Amino acid sequence: MCYVIITCWTLLWTLLSIASFMMIIASIMSPYWLVGTLRKAGSESIYDNQTGVDPSRIFSPSIGIFNRCTRLHHYRNIDERETCATFVTEFNMPDDEFPDAWKAALVFFAFTALILLFVTVTSIISLCTRSVCGKSIFTVSGLLQSIAGLLCIIGLILYPAGWGSATIKKYCGEYSSPFEKDKCSLGWSFYLVIAGTVLTFLCAFLSIKADSSTSSRKVEEEVLEGKNLICVV
Structure with missing residues (x-):
């Protein structure tokens, strides 16, 4: 017989697991990891020529792990x-165009996303079943979340290691080097992936609480009463 068991801990763990997965995916796909120096279209930097610059034409380019945002300059009737x-x-682009450190970081983040996708599925399945291959689904998922968090940390370390490439120097300045971003600033995507990593480790801890909550005396009593939908506060 299938029992749907919902407790405060399992519900919290499921929702936060889904949230951490979405945060990591959003940060990976976003081009706002680094925000470059202010400039106008067609100019390397606003600091090159501050005279007669229309403020409405000033913007800050940004770059992510594999994508970027810039502004096309005015041409004829095109605004x-x-x-x-x-x-x-292509993945084997030169280091100056696509830093090797970013390639490695992208691989680690990709594995993280796959693991968290699997955990998202298992967290939903956990409402109906508490074991997989003879092991607690919460324990297995928590272990995978810990591994995903470690992979994220490695990716976060590798990302600034690629700041010395020619591509980054165009955005941040000639003094950019590994772990030194010169005139650039960190974008919200970088902070989002940090928050997602912390949340992933928190979910790994909550999986222990979720596992124990489904084995409580109150849950067992409602199972013995023949209830199929069990909600325990």
Whole structure:
């Protein structure tokens, strides 16, 4: 017989597991990891020529792990507009165009996303079943979340290691180097992936609480009473 068991801990763990997965995915796909120096279309930087610059034409380009946002300059009757697209044409691009450290970081983040996708599925399945292959579904999922968190940390370390490439120097300045971003600033995507990593480790801890909550005396009593839907506060 199938029992649907919902407790405060299992519900919290499920929702936060889904949230952490969405945060990691959103940060990976976003081009706002680094925000470049202010500039106008067609100029390397606003600091190159501050005279006669129309404030409405000033913008800050941004770059992510594999995509970036910039502004197309005015041409004939086409107005300036921001455009975001990938700058990666192939994975084996030169280090100056697509830093090797970013390639490695992207691989680690991709594995993280796959693991968290699997955990998201198991967290939903956990409402109906508490074991997989003879092991607690909460324990297995918590272990996978811990591994995903470690992979995220490695990716976060590798990302600033690629700041010395020629591509980053165009955005941040000639003094950019590994772990030194010069004139650039960290975008919200970088902070989002940090928050997602912390939340992933929190979910790994909550999985223990979720597992014990489904084995409480109150749950067992309602199972013995023959209830199929069990909600325990």
